[in-house]
Amino acid sequence: GLTRIDHVGIACHDLEEKIAFYESTFGLVVASREVNEAQGVKEAMLHVADGPSGSSYVQLLEPLGPDTPVGKFLAKRGEGVHHVGYGVDDVAAALEAIGAKHVRLLDERPRHGSMGASIAFLHPKDVGGVLTELVQAAEDPRKGR
Ligand code: V0V
Ligand code: CO
Numbered sequence: 001g002l003t004r005i006d007h008v009g010i011a012c013h014d015l016e017e018k019i020a021f022y023e024s025t026f027g028l029v030v031a032s033r034e035v036n037e038a039q040g041v042k043e044a045m046l047h048v049a050d051g052p053s054g055s056s057y058v059q060l061l062e063p064l065g066p067d068t069p070v071g072k073f074l075a076k077r078g079e080g081v082h083h084v085g086y087g088v089d090d091v092a093a094a095l096e097a098i099g100a101k102h103v104r105l106l107d108e109r110p111r112h113g114s115m116g117a118s119i120a121f122l123h124p125k126d127v128g129g130v131l132t133e134l135v136q137a138a139e140d141p142r143k144g145r
Pocket of ligand 2: 007009059083085133
């Protein structure tokens, strides 16, 4: 099952500007910055809290181009919440279980996510309009960071 809210993904035009906003407004601290070519994003994870099953973050997302998931989202809807990422212990097992429930999987098998995690997305049209991500944290880096 789901073990925590791992992150809330927020689409923005200017990553550096939004990082500065979250730092100065909420006092959050950047835990990681990455470019993920396969996902078409430049992203930052800002640490929010640690819990018994791992940490939670705000993920700020800037598109690498207009023809990417976040680029298309920004053109259509503007800046705002793009997806919710839930923690799972085993993303492959979660995909199998959820795929059997008539929820379309955008990823048949796990892909590379932020901070070494294994991730997979579920179609927003099958989750009440919410793009949903499953996140299996890397063993070492994410827990208790
Ligand atoms: C699109 N739609 C959304 C949505 N994006 N609804 C809710 N939340 C979103 N984020 C709606 C859109 O309004 C359309 O509905 C419909 O889905 C089809 O959208 P589209 O604009 O035609 O775009 P598509 O179909 O080409 O692509 C949409 C999907 C795509 C969701 C399939 O964005 C995707 O595969 N996303 C998964 C990968 C991703 O998002 N990567 C970036 C984050 P109407 O208007 O027809 O009703 S990477 C990340 O989080 C990482 C690395 C990490 O956490 O580690
Ligand atoms: Co994400």
